[in-house]
Amino acid sequence: MFSENQWIKIKAPATVANMVCGFDILGFAVNSPYDEMEMKWTTRAENEARITIINIDNYNLPTDPEKNVAGAALIAFLEEYEEKQKSSSPKIKFEVKINKLIKPGSGVGSSAASSAGAVVGANYLVGNIFSKDDLVRFAMNGEKLASGVKHADNIAPCIFGGVTLVRSIFPLEIIALPSPTLHVTIVHPQIEVRTSDARSILRQQVLLKDAIKQWGNIAGLVAGLMKSDYDLIGRSLEDVIIEPVRSILIPGFDDLKLACKKAGALGGGISGSGPSIFMLSKTKEIAIAVEKEMKQLYDGIGLPHHTYVTSINQTGVEIIE
């Protein structure tokens, strides 16, 4: 165990789920933005709270552990932790300070960063007794609280880093996929797209011929990443099922995508359920040119927005003591 009553610092990266054609299965972590957290453990007296959450940002997120995504993840963590402990062991509690730098609702895994950061931090404090797969399982309880669905496509890359494949949810199976250097440009138009709305507009049935196109692209994308074949990655970043439906929720989507590709982006699309849009590029120069196109388009229609020029993060949640 790490020393009692000693704070650790945690960096929890933003993540991009779906990666265009890989709805519900693919995702990757980015180097910015990221949440900052601090955590410590102390011995807990009988009847004392097991989790204390302190927000040091201005988002006014709930601090009741059962209503906070980091709290929900830590509850799942502590349940299994306490089962593993001898009955004679001292009970512990966690204090968590959260400084959210990833704007909630932006579509780049803000809730996943809190959930994943909390359980990676907790695991570090108790001596890393759980596997990364276990941590994903705990953190998914945060996603369940945030969106109603226990999905792992943000949690997995947040914890593993890099590009991850969630091959199966039950049983949970996560596969780290190697990838070449990829620069990422993200634009967050300041509109609200609720994950539950973005999910409810999807058709529950898809045409077999579209599904075949989609799995051709997914296979192409995985092969492209593993072969470091940028052109193949670019050609495979096509979604014939989800994007045509969801993109209507995002103003200027089609024009923006076209302009970014003209500027040299390999491809991209909606980040998670939106409203953020991401683009992948081979060089930082192209990623900056892509940012310029994004700004120009949203300035042109007077829509406030934030942009990030970053790259794929290969480490996932990091502990800085």
Place this chain on the structure above:
Amino acid sequence: MFSENQWIKIKAPATVANMVCGFDILGFAVNSPYDEMEMKWTTRAENEARITIINIDNYNLPTDPEKNVAGAALIAFLEEYEEKQKSSSPKIKFEVKINKLIKPGSGVGSSAASSAGAVVGANYLVGNIFSKDDLVRFAMNGEKLASGVKHADNIAPCIFGGVTLVRSIFPLEIIALPSPTLHVTIVHPQIEVRTSDARSILRQQVLLKDAIKQWGNIAGLVAGLMKSDYDLIGRSLEDVIIEPVRSILIPGFDDLKLACKKAGALGGGISGSGPSIFMLSKTKEIAIAVEKEMKQLYDGIGLPHHTYVTSINQTGVEIIE
């Protein structure tokens, strides 16, 4: 150009399309069975036939080039070849002898072997002026004749060897996927499943949640092949969309699959549209044990059958002068 009036010998391997979860996109070539062919070119007089087909097996397949899959592929080949030639160049004709060792209708790419063998042979005779992608395009005309659909999931591995991904048909894009050593057991129960029937019973709509499972498995299979991760390959060999529908056409399918996996097979399923069933194994010993299970099951229900124990062929169609 290769010498006029000199026969070359061609080996065209059998192929397994779909590879369980990769309907219409994945396929691989095997070392046995294979078709044997011979081909030569000669100068053609005006009004003389451009293609002569001679069957030296007992299947009585059509010898009219327009009704023979190798003929249909060669017609497409010659059209582009003649376009490329100067008008002053001598016109050529091909003679093709086909010894079919891959039983037509067995579901292991018998028509693809004839089409692919013919165009690879023709390309060799004219000095290899066409790319493999071009050859796939020509050979797909044979598939169109055989099944009504220009599919490439047998043609591509037959020409490229190994495991191939058809990421897209229009425009055609084939990606060779590296794979570890894999032993293949095939059983061909002597029943007739027509490709057109096997296609017509498929539902044109699939549930989104099934499609998501399927593309998780496809991504897992591609990653498993490229990482040489046998367990991941095994877990990913699952088809929740096509197999549940098509397997009802094949007697004993579920029991056979279960018995083969118990004997140590990584997994497997219907080869193409059936009726053959294939299983992948890590070692030759397991592949032989799997064959024993197959024989036992079909002997038990009195269904005549053929089995093959082979491995993935990495070269595709071969020319033996």
